[in-house]
Amino acid sequence: MEIFRTRAEVRNYLEQVKPEGHSVGFVPTMGALHQGHLSLIEAARNKTDLVVCSIFVNPTQFNDKNDLANYPRPIEDDIHKLREAHCDVLFLPEVGEMYNSADKWNIELENLDNILEGEIRPGHYHGVTQIVKKLFDIISPDYAFFGQKDFQQFVVISFMVKKLGLKVKLIMCPIVREKDGLAMSSRNVYLSQEDRQHALALFKSLSKAKADFDTMSISELNRNAMDYLSNAPGIKTEYFEIYNADTFEPTTSKATEKVIALVAARVGKIRIIDNMILNKN
Numbered sequence: 578m579e580i581f582r583t584r585a586e587v588r589n590y591l592e593q594v595k596p597e598g599h600s601v602g603f604v605p606t607m608g609a610l611h612q613g614h615l616s617l618i619e620a621a622r623n624k625t626d627l628v629v630c631s632i633f634v635n636p637t638q639f640n641d642k643n644d645l646a647n648y649p650r651p652i653e654d655d656i657h658k659l660r661e662a663h664c665d666v667l668f669l670p671e672v673g674e675m676y677n678s679a680d681k682w683n684i685e686l687e688n689l690d691n692i693l694e695g696e697i698r699p700g701h702y703h704g705v706t707q708i709v710k711k712l713f714d715i716i717s718p719d720y721a722f723f724g725q726k727d728f729q730q731f732v733v734i735s736f737m738v739k740k741l742g743l744k745v746k747l748i749m750c751p752i753v754r755e756k757d758g759l760a761m762s763s764r765n766v767y768l769s770q771e772d773r774q775h776a777l778a779l780f781k782s783l784s785k786a787k788a789d790f791d792t793m794s795i796s797e798l799n800r801n802a803m804d805y806l807s808n809a810p811g812i813k814t815e816y817f818e819i820y821n822a823d824t825f826e827p828t829t830s831k832a833t834e835k836v837i838a839l840v841a842a843r844v845g846k847i848r849i850i851d852n853m854i855l856n857k858n
């Protein structure tokens with residue numbers, strides 16, 4: 578695996594090695610890699626000829642200074658995992674390589690910035706779109722791979738790609754879970770054993786809504802989930818919402834083609850998000 582720390586180096590390398598007609602697959606991450614990230618590398622390997630991963634803890638998407646300072650950065654371990662996963666290129670820039678004082682970024686994300694994660698983490702999607710656009714400009718991928726775990730992020734990046742007319746095709750990969758259902762996430766390392774048990778309430782609330790989908794109205798599903806979550810010990814629920822996955826708007830209609838439930842809660846020192854499509858496997 579080749580490792581580059583500057584934009585110029587990674588771009589030169591890709592220009593040199595990318596043979597005519599071959600495709601580049603890109604997996605942007607913030608590191609502290611787990612099986613969820615590695616499933617994206619695997620999907621990229623299956624679909625494209627050259628796989629590029631980036632690890633960059635992007636300061637502009639953090640609305641909480643402590644969260645940024647404490648974000649896990651086990652870089653040697655990450656490099657080892659990427660080598661084992663046969664990733665071809667790692668782009669590993671410092672903050673100064675990605676940002677300078679002349680940087681300007683403004684994108685109108687319409688309502689996407691005001692709901693769910695956007696509402697709770699003001700400025701978050703502004704920062705995500707800013708860095709993802711920079712990374713797309715440097716890597717020029719044919720395909721970019723993202724996890725369903727951050728479903729709203731996928732919706733926001735799809736919106737940006739369409740709005741700016743970018744040529745990259747986006748691929749959403751399924752959520753990788755621990756054996757008991759907890760969605761893998763880099764911040765899970767900060768859960769105590771007790772928090773770890775409490776965190777399962779999110780997966781359970783989603784699974785119950787899915788199991789009850791055929792027999793209950795959407796408002797009943799919503800109410801039951803909120804009741805369950807508000808009685809679950811050790812968590813502070815931020816939202817449980819049922820949306821039309823295609824329009825990304827709340828839905829109350831069972832006839833909606835793809836219905837998704839999205840949940841977020843504080844558990845111990847961290848926030849956890851999860852989601853599940855309710856009416857399909």
Ligand SMILES: Nc1ncnc2c1ncn2[C@@H]1O[C@H](COP(=O)(O)OP(=O)(O)OP(=O)(O)O)[C@@H](O)[C@H]1O
Nearest residue numbers: 606607608613723724726727752753761762763764
């Ligand atoms: N459990 C998972 N299954 C599939 N993809 C995942 C999973 N967790 C994260 N990803 C995806 O990996 C990419 C990089 O995410 P990121 O580096 O922020 O990791 P993370 O585990 O989501 O960390 P955190 O939620 O603590 O920020 C994103 O596209 C994200 O959706």
Ligand SMILES: CC(C)(CO)[C@@H](O)C(=O)[O-]
Nearest residue numbers: 605606607635705708727
């Ligand atoms: C897409 C991303 C790498 C941008 O920093 C980040 O938001 C993430 O890891 O999901």
Ligand code: BAL
Nearest residue numbers: 607638639701727730
């Ligand atoms: N996976 C989303 C990145 C973040 O929490 O900032």
